[in-house]
Amino acid sequence: MPKRGRKRKKTHTHAANDENVAGTLMNTDLVKVPKSLIIRRGKCESVVTDLIQDLRRLMMPYTALNFQEDASYRKLTLTKYCQHVCLPLGISHIMAFSQNQDRLTMRIAKTPQGPTLTFRAHRFSLSKHIQKLQRRPVNTKSLLESPPIVVTNNFGDQTAPPQIKLMRITFQNMFPAINVANVKLKDCRRVVLFHLIEEEEAHDGKSSSSAPGEETSPVVRQRVEVRQYAIKATPIGIDRKVRRLIQSKIPNLNKVQDIADYIAGSANATTSVDAASDSEPEDGSNAIVELAQNYVGKGNKSQGKSALKLVELGPRLCLELIKVEQGLGEGNVMFHAHVKKTPEEAKEIQEKAEGKIRQKNRRRQEQDRNVERKRKVQEEKREAKKERKQERENAAMDDLRNATGDDNDLDDDENLLDDDDVDEEEDPIDDASIDEEDIDN
Numbered sequence: 001m002p003k004r005g006r007k008r009k010k011t012h013t014h015a016a017n018d019e020n021v022a023g024t025l026m027n028t029d030l031v032k033v034p035k036s037l038i039i040r041r042g043k044c045e046s047v048v049t050d051l052i053q054d055l056r057r058l059m060m061p062y063t064a065l066n067f068q069e070d071a072s073y074r075k076l077t078l079t080k081y082c083q084h085v086c087l088p089l090g091i092s093h094i095m096a097f098s099q100n101q102d103r104l105t106m107r108i109a110k111t112p113q114g115p116t117l118t119f120r121a122h123r124f125s126l127s128k129h130i131q132k133l134q135r136r137p138v139n140t141k142s143l144l145e146s147p148p149i150v151v152t153n154n155f156g157d158q159t160a161p162p163q164i165k166l167m168r169i170t171f172q173n174m175f176p177a178i179n180v181a182n183v184k185l186k187d188c189r190r191v192v193l194f195h196l197i198e199e200e201e202a203h204d205g206k207s208s209s210s211a212p213g214e215e216t217s218p219v220v221r222q223r224v225e226v227r228q229y230a231i232k233a234t235p236i237g238i239d240r241k242v243r244r245l246i247q248s249k250i251p252n253l254n255k256v257q258d259i260a261d262y263i264a265g266s267a268n269a270t271t272s273v274d275a276a277s278d279s280e281p282e283d284g285s286n287a288i289v290e291l292a293q294n295y296v297g298k299g300n301k302s303q304g305k306s307a308l309k310l311v312e313l314g315p316r317l318c319l320e321l322i323k324v325e326q327g328l329g330e331g332n333v334m335f336h337a338h339v340k341k342t343p344e345e346a347k348e349i350q351e352k353a354e355g356k357i358r359q360k361n362r363r364r365q366e367q368d369r370n371v372e373r374k375r376k377v378q379e380e381k382r383e384a385k386k387e388r389k390q391e392r393e394n395a396a397m398d399d400l401r402n403a404t405g406d407d408n409d410l411d412d413d414e415n416l417l418d419d420d421d422v423d424e425e426e427d428p429i430d431d432a433s434i435d436e437e438d439i440d441n
Contacts, residue, residue, distance in 0.1 A: 033176045034092040035062045037085065039069045041076075044099045047126070052097055054127045054315040058192065058228050060144040062176065078109050078116070078328040086111045093174050094328075106319065107329060108170060114327040115334070117170060119319040122223070127314030138230045138311050148190035148228070150175045155196050163324055163335045164196070167224065185293040191310065193227040222337075226317035229310035235299035236288060236307050 036059045038052055056065050070076060078094055086094065094109045104121040131137035155168040171194045199221045287308040291300060300306050324335040332350060341349070 033062055034174055035090060036093045036095060036174060037064055037067065037081070037091045038095040038097075039067065039081070040071045040097045041069075042071060042098050042100075044071065044097065048097060048099055048104065050126050050128075051124055051315060055095065057127070057140065057144060058148070058315070059174070060147075062147065077330075078107070079330065082109075082111045082328055093170075105322075108174075109328050110170070110173075111328070114325065114329075114331060115166070116325045116327065116329045116331075117167065118322045118325070119224075120322050122318045122320060123316075124318065125314060125316040130312055130314035130316070134311070138232070138313060140230070140313060143189045143230055143313075146187040146189055147176050148192045149178065149188055151191060151193045153193065153195045155194075163321060164222070166324060167196075167321060168194075185291065186296050189231055189296065190313070191229045191231060193225075193229065195225045195227070197223050197225060199223060222321060224317075224319045224321070226315075226319065228313045228315070230313050232309045232311055233291070233295050233297055233300045233306040234309065235297075235301075236305050 038056050038059065040048065040052055056063050056067075078096060081094060085091065092111055094107075094111060096107045096109070098105050098107075104124075106119045106121055107116055108119070109116040127140075150172055152168050152171055156164055160168075175192070201219045201221055288305055289308060290305050291302055294300065294302050295306065320337070321335075322337050323333055326332045326334060332353065
């Protein structure tokens with residue numbers, strides 16, 4: 001039966017058109033975007049779990065919002081998280097929380113080679129606690145679609161200590177960089193602030209290193225305050241009452257006769273109608289900018305003037321840097337806020353650590369040799385067993401062949417004997433028949 005219809009034409013090809021090229025470039029840019037993973041290790045209170053969820057919303061959209069970790073399995077170190085989770089998914093930073101009876105610790109590790117910064121959280125507040133204190137809390141669902149703007153304040157310049165520079169660089173690299181030439185104004189909806197505060201604390205006089213009559217110098221504690229704000233823009237240059245109408249905010253008109261009385265501010269209108277809300281900045285505010293593009297909100301048009309206001313979203317964090325380690329929490333300590341080591345002590349500790357590493361590698365090599373030796377012995381046993389089995393099978397086949405050959409010989413002999421018997425029986429019959437013929441003759 002002949003084929004019907006025409007030959008199918010191939011429509012999906014691998015040729016890169018303009019759209020595919022654009023998509024490839026976009027995917028390449030996404031690979032460079034820093035991604036984070038926020039986890040908890042060990043048993044933590046429910047309020048710490050809520051804090052982790054708030055921080056995941058803060059790091060949106062390039063973070064795992066619904067990640068389910070096995071916090072009770074303590075063998076899942078940062079190195080294993082990096083090998084099995086971060087590297088396959090392209091995650092660049094890990095934030096791990098752990099809690100004991102005295103303190104809450106947060107570690108920020110840069111994958112895959114470190115360094116690891118260990119912070120102590122002195123106090124924190126959840127987003128739900130902050131929103132309960134606000135008169136008009138902001139809806140954060142639409143704000144999480146774009147990354148926030150990062151602001152690092154009071155971290156010093158090039159003359160700052162190395163740990164301060166490292167903190168500033170780490171906080172900045174956790175969020176995607178902003179290209180001023182191509183950024184869309186409507187994507188700038190949030191601000192994350194990292195503010196460094198230096199506090200002086202006096203000694204309690206119990207230190208063994210200070211002499212009895214010696215004056216002790218105050219200790220400088222460096223703490224980082226973390227805040228998150230939402231950016232709200234309100235058009236200015238027009239009367240507040242007209243602005244409320246433009247923004248679809250229906251005022252209370254039960255005390256006025258006409259809308260004109262409300263706009264003109266007649267005596268019949270009460271002061272409650274004219275009262276400004278806490279989210280409406282005054283026209284004389286210093287935060288007045290000219291928008292280069294259209295912004296979110298009614299009345300925020302391009303080339304128009306709007307007043308900006310920051311509304312806190314939460315959470316709040318007060319962090320103190322404790323130490324900086326090489327690698328993913330398993331390397332040498334480069335900085336410690338409370339423990340100071342002399343160069344000789346640091347060298348001795350490093351030599352001990354290197355000796356442990358060498359001993360571990362030596363044991364690993366010895367273990368590998370033992371495993372290889374046992375594997376070879378098992379292989380030899382397996383081959384010998386296979387040879388013995390093959391020999392038994394060959395011997396059985398030979399015995400079977402020999403037994404079959406003997407049976408064939410016996411059958412041949414029996415056949416010969418049967419032929420001779422038949423001949424001997426036939427001869428008398430023939431003689432008798434001959435004698436009868438002679439008699440007849």
